Amino acid sequence: MLLVPCPYCGPRPEVEFHCGGEAHIARPADPSALDDARWADYLFVRTSNKGVHAERWLHSHGCGRWFNALRNTVSDSFLASYEMGQPRPALPTEGGK
Template identity: 65%
Template structure:
């Protein structure tokens, strides 16, 4: 069973308590009305899908209900760290995949 650490509840809980919410650290365009159809498509749908460390958003749906970020290795499915939403991307000591 995969355990995920909620940085708000400060507990390691089963994956079934959480919902994946997409890639983390995606900035919303300052003025979406100026984007072309292709740029808008890229913002909404195109993600990095890296092999290795990937920064993701998760929500603790069966607990505190809050969103948080996680660094997860997509090859091993291991969570390297979790951190509160709004906090900067952590330095993982060179474990990040090339982006």
Template identity: 60%
Template sequence: MLLINCPWCGPRDETEFGYGGEAHRTRPADPSGTSDIEWAEFLFMRTNPKGAHRERWVHSHGCRRWFNVERHTVTNQITRVYPMGGQVGGTEIATPAAEQAIEAKEPKQGSRS
């Protein structure tokens, strides 16, 4: 069983989520000029890596928001979770749930601690 860290709701059991396929796929630029073979490639052919893979997931039994997950396909270990449209490479994106946890631990400005 996977434990998926929703960027908005925090860690939840995988049964609350729906799988949405490979992430970061680009639709053909000119749909009307795209051949049937090119459409078939786009719609049905996916990478099947042994290792890190970026996927789309939806929190269907929670906030109903879509986000991306980077998961190792052999071990099922989730290495990153980031919102749709987030940065693909480089620094990991802080999620809203993570930001709230950090803010809760930080002393408020003007308070004496």
């Protein structure tokens, strides 16, 4: 069973959560100024990297809060979780990025 580390409730079973996709996607300041292609990029284009990936998660069957998590897409292991609005934490293997 995959345990998701909720920063509010601690590690809980995956069935209590919903993944909300890639984290740290900034909404355009003036969406009406975007042409259709740039709006489509904002809505649908996401990175799909192999390795560490920042994602948004909702603890829907627990505290009901959104949070961000760093997950390795190769091993499916969670490396860190942190509250929404907080910066992405640097991992020792990332050289302080």
